[in-house]
Amino acid sequence: MLRFLFLFFIIPNLGFGQHTVKLMVGSAPFQLHTNYLMNGTDSIRLDQFKFYVGNQRGDFHLVDASDTTTFSLPFTDRVLIIGMDSLANTSGKLEGAFDPLLGMYWAWNTGYIQLKMTGNSYSGGITRPFDYHIGGYRVPFSTSKSFNILTANQFVTANLDSLFSSLPIQSTPNIMLPGPAAQQIFNSFVSTFE
Amino acid sequence: MMRWGVLHLLGIGLISFMFVPGDGLFYRPEKWPKPLYNFDDNPLTLEGFSLGRTLFYDPILSQDSTVSCASCHLQYTAFAHVDHSTSHGINSRVGKRNAPGLMNLAWYPMFHWDGGVLNLNGQAINPLTHPDEMGETLEGVLKKLNRNSYYKTKFMKVFGAEHIKTSHLLKALGQFTVSLVSANSKYDSVMRKESTFTKQEQRGYSLFIKYCNQCHTAPLFTNFEFKANGIGPNNQFNDSGRALITGKAADAYLFRVPTLRNIEYSFPYMHDGRMSKLKEVIHHYANSSNWVKPISKELKLKNNSLSPEDQKDLLKFLKTLTDRTFLFNTNFQYHSPN
Numbered sequence: 006m007l008r009f010l011f012l013f014f015i016i017p018n019l020g021f022g023q024h025t026v027k028l029m030v031g032s033a034p035f036q037l038h039t040n041y042l043m044n045g046t047d048s049i050r051l052d053q054f055k056f057y058v059g060n061q062r063g064d065f066h067l068v069d070a071s072d073t074t075t076f077s078l079p080f081t082d083r084v085l086i087i088g089m090d091s092l093a094n095t096s097g098k099l100e101g102a103f104d105p106l107l108g109m110y111w112a113w114n115t116g117y118i119q120l121k122m123t124g125n126s127y128s129g130g131i132t133r134p135f136d137y138h139i140g141g142y143r144v145p146f147s148t149s150k151s152f153n154i155l156t157a158n159q160f161v162t163a164n165l166d167s168l169f170s171s172l173p174i175q176s177t178p179n180i181m182l183p184g185p186a187a188q189q190i191f192n193s194f195v196s197t198f199e
Numbered sequence: 200m201m202r203w204g205v206l207h208l209l210g211i212g213l214i215s216f217m218f219v220p221g222d223g224l225f226y227r228p229e230k231w232p233k234p235l236y237n238f239d240d241n242p243l244t245l246e247g248f249s250l251g252r253t254l255f256y257d258p259i260l261s262q263d264s265t266v267s268c269a270s271c272h273l274q275y276t277a278f279a280h281v282d283h284s285t286s287h288g289i290n291s292r293v294g295k296r297n298a299p300g301l302m303n304l305a306w307y308p309m310f311h312w313d314g315g316v317l318n319l320n321g322q323a324i325n326p327l328t329h330p331d332e333m334g335e336t337l338e339g340v341l342k343k344l345n346r347n348s349y350y351k352t353k354f355m356k357v358f359g360a361e362h363i364k365t366s367h368l369l370k371a372l373g374q375f376t377v378s379l380v381s382a383n384s385k386y387d388s389v390m391r392k393e394s395t396f397t398k399q400e401q402r403g404y405s406l407f408i409k410y411c412n413q414c415h416t417a418p419l420f421t422n423f424e425f426k427a428n429g430i431g432p433n434n435q436f437n438d439s440g441r442a443l444i445t446g447k448a449a450d451a452y453l454f455r456v457p458t459l460r461n462i463e464y465s466f467p468y469m470h471d472g473r474m475s476k477l478k479e480v481i482h483h484y485a486n487s488s489n490w491v492k493p494i495s496k497e498l499k500l501k502n503n504s505l506s507p508e509d510q511k512d513l514l515k516f517l518k519t520l521t522d523r524t525f526l527f528n529t530n531f532q533y534h535s536p537n
């Protein structure tokens with residue numbers, strides 16, 4: 006009886022607990038260094054996939070596809086932010102998730118890369134490398150978006166298919182600056198979250 | 200009792216005359232605005248300051264241990280780079296911009312000629328990692344510091360750091376650079392009513408207020424805005440300045456208004472160091488026929504035409520912005536690691 010009551014109180018709380026990011030392609034978990042067929046003939050392979058998730062209190066966390074331990078978010082907030090807002094970008098904190106050592110910091114134009122994707126696309130026998138450093142917080146090209154988490158949901162799931170197929174690899178294989186092109190990719194990324 | 204009284208009086212006299220605290224640590228000059236640097240995030244200590252100074256002068260920070268911060272920022276020239284129009288780096292590589300003087304950085308809302316860098320601590324990553332400057336990686340420099348027993352001990356003492364991280368390195372450098380306060384020139388002593396301008400300096404000051412003060416605003420002698428001063432784009436580098444940061448066409452070829460403090464010693468001048476003499480600079484501003492587009496409206500409105508006499512007077516005034524207690528402050532000089 007006691008044990009039952011104990012569970013009764015604990016289980017609902019788990020629902021409000023930490024969230025785990027789930028990156029999917031089709032019905033399988035996304036993996037780096039794996040070829041994904043895009044539209045029957047073209048394929049894409051990613052070697053780096055990292056992005057920032059945070060909360061409204063200015064705490065941020067770097068999710069890195071090469072390290073599944075980073076998929077557990079260290080927050081219990083119901084509102085999450087994908088990509089840092091301008092305050093976090095300019096806070097001058099250079100520790101933890103903000104450490105420039107993580108390769109997400111733009112030193113010459115203060116701010117952080119919010120989404121880093123590098124890899125190759127294969128189309129008609131041609132290999133095209135791409136390098137997307139997506140960031141920016143100055144109006145109107147912000148790369149930050151907050152959204153509410155369904156409290157019952159332990160997983161924050163992103164289905165990456167639509168992001169990968171929307172990448173402008175043929176025309177613009179490299180983006181290293183804030184601006185409209187960066188914002189468009191960021192918007193595609195945010196829309197992959199359920 | 201008597202002796203203490205005399206010493207006390209002497210002490211006060213010295214302090215009000217020198218206006219520079221003895222330890223080299225940051226201070227806020229009287230009547231200056233509130234500094235913008237976040238001191239709560241990096242509380243200054245003498246040991247932190249001295250660690251920052253050791254790092255500033257140590258070529259260990261560069262990729263091949265040949266270049267230190269002080270290679271391009273020499274104290275006697277207000278921490279600017281004399282004799283080189285643009286900065287130099289490892290393997291004799293040359294940068295695109297004139298290494299600016301370092302002073303009063305606690306009041307800077309942004310750094311670099313294009314204003315791209317928003318905090319002092321983060322600024323140091325740029326020269327550290329730029330291939331034309333120190334050419335090192337953060338990983339590389341932290342590895343070297345963590346293998347160095349002198350630095351291990353010092354960082355432990357200052358930050359309680361078992362392992363030296365990015366933030367420790369940058370905060371230590373910040374403790375030194377934020378302490379480089381220059382506010383004790385003849386101009387300052389005149390403002391404090393401790394001395395007076397000569398007649399020529401006074402004439403120069405009046406011209407300055409009329410023609411220059413709008414952008415080079417006291418007490419920092421810059422309003423931190425981005426302007427085009429009519430020197431025209433650099434033919435060699437095609438550096439579009441502020442537009443590189445904002446992406447706006449209207450910001451093309453605008454550069455940050457630099458401070459005029461210690462301007463006598465911080466040659467060469469302009470963002471690309473194209474002018475080596477202060478006389479040349481004044482001559483440029485004094486003759487609107489020399490100006491090349493783009494030209495900011497502040498300058499256009501003045502439509503300057505200063506006589507050679509006026510130019511000499513202005514030069515005399517600018518020299519009153521030289522602060523020898525700063526240029527020769529022994530606290531800012533190289534000290535062998537202790």
